Amino acid sequence: xxxLITAIALxxxxxSCNNKTAEKANETDNNKIIVKEVxxxxxxxxVNGTVGDKDQxxxxxxxxxxxxxxxxxxxxxVMNNFESKDLKRTFDNILFLEGLSTNPIDKNAEQKEVSxxxxxxxxxxxxxxxxxxxxxxxxxxxxxxxxxxxxxxxSVKVNGVVVKFSEGIMNKNWIHLQDGTDGDGKYDxxxxxLEIVAVGDxxxxxxxxxxxxxxxMGYFYExxxxxxxxx
Numbered sequence: 001x002x003x004l005i006t007a008i009a010l011x012x013x014x015x016s017c018n019n020k021t022a023e024k025a026n027e028t029d030n031n032k033i034i035v036k037e038v039x040x041x042x043x044x045x046x047v048n049g050t051v052g053d054k055d056q057x058x059x060x061x062x063x064x065x066x067x068x069x070x071x072x073x074x075x076x077x078v079m080n081n082f083e084s085k086d087l088k089r090t091f092d093n094i095l096f097l098e099g100l101s102t103n104p105i106d107k108n109a110e111q112k113e114v115s116x117x118x119x120x121x122x123x124x125x126x127x128x129x130x131x132x133x134x135x136x137x138x139x140x141x142x143x144x145x146x147x148x149x150x151x152x153x154x155s156v157k158v159n160g161v162v163v164k165f166s167e168g169i170m171n172k173n174w175i176h177l178q179d180g181t182d183g184d185g186k187y188d189x190x191x192x193x194l195e196i197v198a199v200g201d202x203x204x205x206x207x208x209x210x211x212x213x214x215x216x217m218g219y220f221y222e223x224x225x226x227x228x229x230x231x
Contacts, residue, residue, distance in 0.1 A: 033058065033100070035069045041086035046094075047071075057094040071100035077170065077215065098219075131180030135159035135204055137231075141189045142181030148211055148223050157206040157231055158189060162197050173197075175228075177205070190221055193228040204231040 033049035033056070040046075040062070047058045047065050058073070065071070076097040083090045134140070138157040160179035167173045175191040191205055207228030213221040 031073050032104075033071045033073065035065055035067050035071070038065050038067060039087060041084070044086075046084070046087065047100075057091050058100075059094055059096045060100055061098075063100065065100070071102060072104050073097050073100055074105050079170070132159060132161070132202070138204055140181040141177065141179045141187060142183040144189065144209070145183030145186040145223060147183075148209070151209040152211045153208065155206060155208050156225070157204055158225070159204040160189070160202070162199050162201045162203070163188070165197055165199055167196070175205070186222070189223065189225060191225040191228045193230075195228070195230050205229065206231045 031051060033047065033051055035047055035049045036055065037048035038045065039048075043062060044059050045061070045063050045065055047060065048055060049058065049071075050056075058076075076095045079091070079094050079096060081090060081092065082094050135157075138159045139151075141158055141160060144151055144156065144158065158177065158179065160177040162175055163178050164176035165173065172192040173194060173196065175193060175195075175197060177189045177191055178187055181187065191207060193205065193207070195205070197203065205225065205228040207225040210224050210226055211222065213224045213226075
């Protein structure tokens with residue numbers, strides 16, 4: 001799937017997910033898929049393939065997969081009871097991936113590539129917001145990035161403008177927030193929440209700060225605010 005920071009992503013297609021759980025996929029080297037069925041939507045390609053002696057559904061950013069093709073993968077996020085609005089169906093079990101490889105995966109090379117890709121993806125959202133008037137009780141996004149260790153595992157409040165919103169990914173909504181400030185060259189804060197917002201909204205959010213959050217397959221966040229609520 002497309003790197004979530006450019007939107008995870010994993011993250012990922014805008015969907016509605018009911019009664020589902022997510023977990024990291026078991027890590028095994030060079031998992032091989034033989035494609036049996038392909039379903040296309042606007043954002044995702046859904047592939048049903050044979051892995052060893054069992055069948056497995058996969059969701060990948062749109063690609064030209066065909067029945068009979070062979071691919072390799074690693075990692076990913078398992079979603080149980082995942083409902084696809086586009087397909088109007090629920091998958092008992094589906095594995096979300098950043099992508100598929102036509103060649104067996106060199107894990108050492110992959111780790112280096114994933115790290116580089118994740119950091120590059122964080123720069124894809126341009127700085128589009130002018131500096132906002134400070135809000136009582138809130139810190140700036142620039143302050144958060146500059147002194148991130150001071151806020152690790154603490155609940156903080158930020159105020160900014162929504163520049164991107166993705167709904168229903170891994171049972172959460174994902175916000176990219178900017179306030180016009182920056183720290184160490186970073187100005188865009190990724191936030192998970194159950195709040196429904198729109199691009200262009202100006203709002204305050206409070207949530208727990210987590211550092212170096214790694215969801216696997218390139219979904220890495222140097223700083224992320226989790227389970228935020230509107231204030």
